[in-house]
Amino acid sequence: MLTIYNSMSREKETFKPLHESMVGMYVCGPTVYGDGHLGHARPAITFDVLFRYLRHLGYKVRYVRNITDVGHLEHDADDGEDKIAKKARLEQLEPMEVVQHYLLRYHRAMDALNVLPPSIEPHASGHIIEQIEYIKKILDAGYAYVSDGSVYFDVPKFNRDKGYGRLSGRNIEELLATTRDLDGQSEKHNPADFALWKKAAPEHIMHWPSPWSEGFPGWHLECSTMSEKYLGETFDIHGGGMDLKFPHHECEIAQSTAHNGHPSVRYWMHNNMITINGKKMGKSLGNFITLDEFFTGSHPLLEQAYSPMTIRFFILQAHYRGTVDFSNEALKGAEKALDRMMDGYRRLASLKPSETSTVDVAELRRRATEAIDDDLNTPVVIAVLFDAVKLINQINDGTAKATAADIDALRDLFDTFLGEILGIRLDESGASATTDDLKPYRDAVDLLLDIRAKAKAAKDWATSDLIRNRLNEIGFDVKDTKDGIEWKVR
Numbered sequence: 001m002l003t004i005y006n007s008m009s010r011e012k013e014t015f016k017p018l019h020e021s022m023v024g025m026y027v028c029g030p031t032v033y034g035d036g037h038l039g040h041a042r043p044a045i046t047f048d049v050l051f052r053y054l055r056h057l058g059y060k061v062r063y064v065r066n067i068t069d070v071g072h073l074e075h076d077a078d079d080g081e082d083k084i085a086k087k088a089r090l091e092q093l094e095p096m097e098v099v100q101h102y103l104l105r106y107h108r109a110m111d112a113l114n115v116l117p118p119s120i121e122p123h124a125s126g127h128i129i130e131q132i133e134y135i136k137k138i139l140d141a142g143y144a145y146v147s148d149g150s151v152y153f154d155v156p157k158f159n160r161d162k163g164y165g166r167l168s169g170r171n172i173e174e175l176l177a178t179t180r181d182l183d184g185q186s187e188k189h190n191p192a193d194f195a196l197w198k199k200a201a202p203e204h205i206m207h208w209p210s211p212w213s214e215g216f217p218g219w220h221l222e223c224s225t226m227s228e229k230y231l232g233e234t235f236d237i238h239g240g241g242m243d244l245k246f247p248h249h250e251c252e253i254a255q256s257t258a259h260n261g262h263p264s265v266r267y268w269m270h271n272n273m274i275t276i277n278g279k280k281m282g283k284s285l286g287n288f289i290t291l292d293e294f295f296t297g298s299h300p301l302l303e304q305a306y307s308p309m310t311i312r313f314f315i316l317q318a319h320y321r322g323t324v325d326f327s328n329e330a331l332k333g334a335e336k337a338l339d340r341m342m343d344g345y346r347r348l349a350s351l352k353p354s355e356t357s358t359v360d361v362a363e364l365r366r367r368a369t370e371a372i373d374d375d376l377n378t379p380v381v382i383a384v385l386f387d388a389v390k391l392i393n394q395i396n397d398g399t400a401k402a403t404a405a406d407i408d409a410l411r412d413l414f415d416t417f418l419g420e421i422l423g424i425r426l427d428e429s430g431a432s433a434t435t436d437d438l439k440p441y442r443d444a445v446d447l448l449l450d451i452r453a454k455a456k457a458a459k460d461w462a463t464s465d466l467i468r469n470r471l472n473e474i475g476f477d478v479k480d481t482k483d484g485i486e487w488k489v490r
């Protein structure tokens with residue numbers, strides 16, 4: 001039984017989808033005006049594991065992750081420049097050129113991290129008509145008002161009728177006291193109100209016609225509109241980073257509830273944030289490291305490159321609701337750990353089966369299932385897999401015995417939990433490998449070692465030593481064991 005922590009009830013709940021055998025899931029995607037960074041990787045990987053696990057359980061999953069390409073203003077507020085329009089102005093590009101450029105790069109980074117593409121990736125700019133219709137209905141319901149060509153959501157009224165701020169635990173009195181006056185706020189009846197539609201200033205280059213003005217939708221609106229369009233008025237899971245709880249998700253809840261008369265989300269899930277060397281990540285702090293910079297090691301804070309699988313493994317070593325702190329030490333630790341796990345997995349291929357068995361693989365599988373069912377407790381799943389590695393090493397050195405069926409069951413444990421559910425690529429030679437298919441290179445090394453074995457058998461020590469020494473110089477560790485030769489990239 002899968003249980004997930006519902007941020008709304010603040011409790012772990014048994015997951016039961018609205019429709020038997022089908023799950024609808026929405027996750028807030030990126031605003032594509034810059035390169036993907038760790039803050040993008042964590043929600044993508046967290047909800048990728050959930051997507052993978054739900055599919056593993058046999059559900060048909062419709063996973064919607066939006067692309068914000070309009071309406072997301074600086075400081076996540078109702079005033080200031082649109083983030084994409086600003087980038088377009090600075091780089092002298094069309095806003096949609098900015099979107100296309102960074103979206104392609106985002107997809108490339110997600111592929112490298114082995115994050116599966118969602119079922120639908122709707123763009124905010126492709127759903128302007130739906131958003132206008134959505135606003136009309138909120139206006140009809142009496143929860144919004146028009147002010148000088150813009151439309152604002154009436155937060156005090158919604159709060160009186162339905163209650164505002166439950167997800168984030170804020171109350172509106174506190175909100176009114178802490179919301180500072182901003183430029184142009186005089187259009188609002190109350191500082192806590194938020195924009196559903198904004199009239200475009202003359203210099204604003206992204207605008208569409210509407211009944212109220214030539215303008216653009218507010219940032220929060222796209223998620224309410226597109227989740228309903230693709231998943232229905234009520235759907236199962238809505239995910240995102242914890243920083244989106246307020247104001248973004250509170251605004252989504254207010255919009256959907258005003259629009260439909262009831263909330264739309266059954267389970268809210270939020271991943272925690274990432275810090276770098278104990279500090280919040282930020283462009284002004286100089287610790288803003290993009291995913292590509294991690295993959296190539298090209299940032300002054302990085303001592304080396306870290307493969308996408310190391311990054312993925314590192315993120316999964318923490319529970320998604322806990323914080324993660326990135327440092328070179330921690331990443332090197334993750335790289336070593338993943339190497340050790342992959343060594344164990346590959347060693348499975350050379351294990352000699354016994355007639356009798358001293359191992360209990362079913363118990364390992366039961367523990368791994370229990371962990372993933374427990375609100376996606378990936379660190380415990382990884383701990384169970386390390387117990388399996390220990391077992392493999394014991395079977396390998398003869399201190400434990402396993403039948404052929406046990407060895408198959410061990411392989412299946414890794415294929416299912418490490419490969420299929422945690423999404424670690426199993427066809428690579430190690431954590432330091434790139435995402436390219438390295439099989440031909442591995443085969444070439446094996447071929448050289450076959451030639452060396454033949455030379456040895458023929459007592460041609462010169463050739464045998466030459467091959468081993470040359471491989472060593474190139475960067476391979478070659479080890480003679482009683483079961484043959486083992487090698488790896490140093």
Ligand SMILES: [Zn+2]
Pocket residue numbers: 027028029223248
């Ligand atoms: Zn959203």
